[in-house]
Amino acid sequence: MSARRPGLKPIVIALAVIVFGVIAALNIEPVPAPGAPPVAPDELATLSPAEALAAADAFYKSRPLYERPHPYTDVPEGLPDLRAETCGACHAEIYAEWQLSTHRRAWLDDAQFMEELAKSRGEHNPPDAERHDVSWMCVNCHTPLVNQLEKLVVGLEEGDISKPIYVDNPTFDAELQLDAITCATCHVRDGVVLGPRGDATAAPHPVAKGDHLLDEENCVRCHQAEALFPEQTLGCFFTTGEEWSRSAFAEKGQHCQDCHMPQTERPIARGYNVPVRKTRHHWFGGSLIPKKPEYESEIAPLRAIFGSGASIYLEGPAENCAGNGCADARVVVLNDKAGHRFPTGDPERHVDVSARVLSPEGQELVRQEMRIGAIFDWWPEIKLRSDNRILPGESLEMGLSWEEHQLAMQDEPVIVEIEAVKERMHEEAFDFHELEGRYVRGRHFHRSRWEVDANGEVRLLEIEDDFGARQTLAPQEASPSPD
Incomplete structure (x- = not known):
């Protein structure tokens, strides 16, 4: 709305x-x-x-x-x-x-x-x-x-x-x-x-x-x-x-x-x-964002059953890519589980994905952000400005480049940290309706750390998402029970 x-x-x-x-x-x-x-x-x-x-x-x-x-x-x-x-x-x-x-x-x-x-x-x-x-x-x-x-x-x-x-x-x-x-x-x-x-x-x-x-x-x-x-x-x-x-x-x-x-x-x-x-089962979890802060504990166990609908991971440089326009690594958001767009529903629903590239000493070299959602003008007439929501089976990528820092690091590997948040509504609307404490705007559903060496080889260090914390992309089999 x-x-x-x-x-x-x-x-x-x-x-x-x-x-x-x-x-x-x-x-x-x-x-x-x-x-x-x-x-x-x-x-x-x-x-x-x-x-x-x-x-x-x-x-x-x-x-x-x-x-x-x-x-x-x-x-x-x-x-x-x-x-x-x-x-x-x-x-x-x-x-x-x-x-x-x-x-x-x-x-x-x-x-x-x-x-x-x-x-x-x-x-x-x-x-x-x-x-x-x-x-x-x-x-x-x-x-x-x-x-x-x-x-x-x-x-x-x-x-x-x-x-x-x-x-x-x-x-x-x-x-x-x-x-x-x-x-x-x-x-x-x-x-x-x-x-x-x-x-x-x-x-x-x-x-x-x-x-x-x-x-x-x-x-x-x-x-x-x-x-x-x-x-x-x-x-x-x-x-x-x-x-x-x-x-x-x-x-x-x-x-x-x-x-x-x-x-x-x-x-x-x-x-x-x-x-x-x-x-x-009749849980109907939807986005698994609790409607009120106090409902978090009852919703949390359902996340391992339903997941977020999409997988997020890091890949190295694209094949057959050479030149200044090539990213050193790519954050990939793949809609591999939802039978509809990711995200879907209300026009204010969106997903914010952010990535930080860190030197071996922990210095932030690059920060990149991407919003997945539809953007509308509502007045004086309804117009769609953009829409990059992901169709079932398709993906969206965000490139990361840190080539300018390579010499200073002497070709040492870098660390890439990825976070993703699902949001029900824009912050402006949330604040306008004074919903703080009465409603939950969104939730983190993905955090991961990756290592990328000088050859562009990517290695997952750790990941935490709706399926839990682990060192592999493949989640453990979730039992369909919230207990």
Whole structure:
């Protein structure tokens, strides 16, 4: 999302924006405004609960998929409510995993989103400013069920996305809202619990097979959202799904769940005579940056399971390279594990890579830095300035040269130190929203030391990354357990 900066004209929020391919031109068709609202404004106060739900359902169906919440669902027979804690009474291990997840932390625990949500509602605008509220689109991915929304949209004044027509939600569950992206988001439809098999005859609630649970359909509803609203200076380009669809992962039939939900074998419920069988973990670690400082200890064990998505290492001079334009060594960032760009997601996500070349005595000879990410202008119109995010299977290099120091060192080997940090947002936005202590902006995910001799031969001395500290690039096999 874009952020309003001090000293600049007000900037309308840009929903999580990352563009793949066509973003360079931003030649995306504006989303058409829907027709007249299903009910007249003067009739809103007289709507029955059923009529309010029907009016909202009609409106949401007129919008693109990512602008819709999941439709209202009844509580499955045999359950008291839809809350994750209720599911956890039987599905204890899955519930414990979900409690660590980014999905669980997507509402009140996400201070950055809360600040952006306030801005999207126009709460920072002057009191006499024209009404402006695009938050109804934002909440559909952070609290995805109709049952979690305090108010529902039944239309837009004059087709303006910043002027939603609200009605009170007769099915609003305030406790369920706190669950953010919860069990029922994926597993409950029309009062039925959906599973990958649908054969749980011992379950205390109705069960059916949910084919969507095992493919990308269940993820791209929020992770593939692409639109441009020029009249609002507003863009929504969450294109992780598109990035995956053009990768070798999609060609091989590897879906989001294959990486983000590692397989395991266990009974899926306790208290019932159910067999041990293949199922999946529900950690959903994402970037593995904790939402709050106090969540660091619960997130840290997951890093050895998921890793960062990319490998970072040092190589000597490029082959067939001669002359002053050749680097003495190259820092390589290889996107060898992620089925999407590295990094992906929100437009402010980026990776900072730095390298220092040290003499044998420890004197810094060279320092080089590289930022991997997309850079946008948000005002007066959205423009992409640059984008060097790494496609699946591809790499980005940063050259290091210290030839001018070689004579002084008498051809002794040098030391190269590499560091890499994942960042959720730019420092300027972090400071503007006063998030220090309430939110974690980023994390170091790689540190390494290398020796390079006078012949350009490279030797790894030590490395520490998500897979631990070691003296070899190959990580030890990680057990899929946070304990």
